[in-house]
Amino acid sequence: MKAFTRLLPALIVACLTSPAAFAASFDCSKARTLVETAICTTPSLSAKDDLLNEHYRPLQHLKIFRELERQWLREVRNRCTAVPCIEEAYDQQISRLTPVPANPQAETPALKPAQDQQPYLQIEDAAWQRFALASFPQVKGVDYAQVVDVATLDGVLNVVIFVGEHLDQTIRSPGNSYERRYFGSLYEYSDARPGLHPIVRDIRFSGWNKIGANDQGERFAGIIDGVFYYRHRVKGEAEQSMAYTLGSKAEPQPSTQLFSAESGSKRFSKARIANDLNVENYHLRLYYPYEYDSNAYDQVMDKNDKGWSLVNPVWNETRPVLYFDNSGDFACVWRVDLQNKTLEKIVPEHEAISAVPVDVLGHEAVVYLEGDKLMFAIAPGQ
Template sequence: MKFPLPSLVVTGLALAACMSQVQAAGFDCAKASTLVEKTVCATPTLSAQDDELNRRYKTLKHLQVFRLLQTQWLREVRDTCIDSDCLESAYRAQVKMLTLLPIPPAPAKGDLLPMDPTRQYRLQDPDDWQRFTLAKFTAAPPQGDQQIVDAQVLDGVLHVVLFVGQYQRGLEGYVGTLYEYADDQPGLYPIARDIGFVGWATPGANDQGQRFAGIVDGMFYFRQRSGGELQHSMRYRLGSRSAPEASQQVFQSPSNTLRHARARVGQDLNQENYSLSLDYDRQSNNTYSENVTEHNEVEAGWSIVNPTWSETRPVMYFDNEGPRACIWRVDVQYKVLSKIVPEHEAISARPVDIHGREAVVYLEGDQLKLAINPDD
């Protein structure tokens, strides 16, 4: 007969006698002070898992994302356990979180089809996306603007370029400061202060149009207005924390609704942004299109801004400014619409892959934040 494992409180009375006979865990068992730590030291399977976890964490702890993940796990998961079963489960999940995952193979674009018109996207409100503050910056001036310009993971390190400033309609551009966040360096680095930044064809619109600033091969390219209609191209090597330099190369790419697109946004979001529909290249169920959100129903709470496709997955993300304000995820393969960041002030979501896991960086008030999917 199999009996249930005793709680840590009961087990704690017997741990002191056992600890000297058990292989040490990833931390110093001689300094173990809590019942959780003593249980790990006294249980060979838990001690082995702790060693494995620390072996993986050692190669990642120079990155703030993983320090935050580890701190949250210790505080909110491991140290809340009251029995050995809970600890075993907690360690298995965290070892998996620290394991490099392959990016799932993407379906061919022609294999993605519109769903039956009689069906609707399945609405989800997952609560397991872990969210962290990566950095804080000085809030934008009154009526100012904050945008993530681009984000990429290079050699395992997350880099985010963001802009804080004011939209100047007379100049048809922005005046403000560009910042870089690098996950292996503390804080935000000002790439260029008080410049006339030209990043998009239609600044301030729901779909900002063609992009004039972005990351290519570890270099961030942007355009800077120097007076009147004159612009010149600049470049900044990510992570260098050196002054940007003039460049003969000019960055230009399609809007975020077209860049990496798996389907075409079915209406002009600059004119009609109360619904989201997608058009596909192939027909299914006698249709080429599908409605992701309720069609033209302002009361339904949709006001869609900044739709952005993942480079690696058949997924689109968007900010919502209506009553359902937050950040949403559109899975066009499995036809699921998910609210992945619930805070109403969350904006400017940009997708990245962290150690093979799906994640988004976004802005919330004066904070640069990250949300990561633990179930990838």
């Protein structure tokens, strides 16, 4: 408080010499805290406050931005005790709410294997902001929940999740592989309205080729142009394709269009995952395109570390970044950056699963599940 004690006399003088406070996003006649008083009496701060309000006003109907604003006020701006600190806080939040243009493909640095195949730099405390978006219903006997797909429509984040109970297990030969089927419900989250909307309840959902496996294989459910397509078993092995228009809250309708996509470990990949995560998922090795020697690869984590068990690998569509859950000793959500050769823990909670990337105003973010909550995390501001 000593720094702000030195600031207080200047604020009092400013108020006495300038009865009309500078413009601000709040009523300066009701300013009660030293931070609010500084904003109302310092022209540069008042201008930054106005600029931030211009960015925030058209976004405040969305929960993500309301939560980002609350966290920023509580944990950043209102902890300041001097004008330079407040100015820096405003600069950070204005940057956070400013759309970031996508880099042209030609300007993306060429990816190269790490030198001497050294493990990536492991970062345990990546400072991603995290908060809950919604809670999904507790289901008696539930043992499976997954983010199915995400999409941003007209600036609004939409997420589809599946919550189910284990139904049966089929053993197949050769290789003694198995397929689990789940009986459960699909829910839609829209950032422009509170809570979850049940798309359909009590179906035999067929969303992936290997439901419940570490790498789920080919996907049979996803979003295309604002429509969510999925399949469910209707009788025996027969399946029906269905379509649901996001945000409509209408009944899903039968569709002749089938959704099919590569697994998360292949879709949008910037390098090839060498090992089969359903067999050898205790470490990660990435091979690069043909211009490099066929033996050149990245050994992402130390092979001697035994606490890894990689689950739900998924590539970022716009960045050379891979995310995965870890169900081993290092349980949580991890980020693999091929360009900077880093392995970052971006969500430390051990219950965190099913991370799926999404861009928010061009900033890197993920949605994921934790317990019975749909969560959101966004990368630190640049």
